[in-house]
Amino acid sequence: MELTDVKVGLQNVVTEEVTQEKTARAMGSGSLPVYATPAMTCLMEKAATETLESLVPEGWTTVGISLHVAHKAATPVGMKVRAEAEVTAVEGRKVTFTVRAFDDAEEIGVGTHERFAVQKEKFLSKAQAKH
Template sequence: MNEFNLEVGMKARVEIIVAQKDTAEEFGSGGVKVLATPLMIGLMEKAAMEAIEPHLPNGYGTVGTNVNVSHLAATPIGMKVYAIAEVIDIDRKKINFKVEAFDEREKIGEGSHDRYIIELEKFISKSNSKKAKE
């Protein structure tokens, strides 16, 4: 247990049906009509957020700080894809996740993802003051 009441083993799952807008062709990350790697990573990040953010106090959120993922297999338009994120380590405000993605046939991605707990108001005002200096 830690100050944010998070625990190793917390997990969440998110899913989509792959549409044209989700393809590598649309993202500009490849010329084919299969699930884009950036979208798969986004699903993994969303699953990680959903695993812990409902347990954080009001005024807190998370930001992604590291993604180390392999995209293992292509998924065509019309197929369901889901990502699962599981908390595997908590180091104060740094949360490490095991992430995996699957389509209706097989595992399509796996790796790790780190998120950092932030105070939203402080983070946003710090971000805005950096932009003002630029």
């Protein structure tokens, strides 16, 4: 199976507001009430995932296999955050993205993310077999 509809340069953007639930203090990744790194990386992955959703065959999906990110600046509660994902490489079933995040003031995160296309049933069956 090849991802023939996935092309270098495809992009997607998603946004969210920084709420108390998305702070480092609430998520357990730190002690301060600022946007948590796990929340930022989740938004970055969401941008990448949505880029591919409609382009994989019926019965297939993509799973994240790597994420390398620098969280460069803090964002307070109440600000909006925007995550952007852009396809930079397609190798068989593996898709590589550049991911970036911004608040209203500046770029707050940057990195790379890889996703891999899998058959849903086969993937879930293998995971369930661990019981």
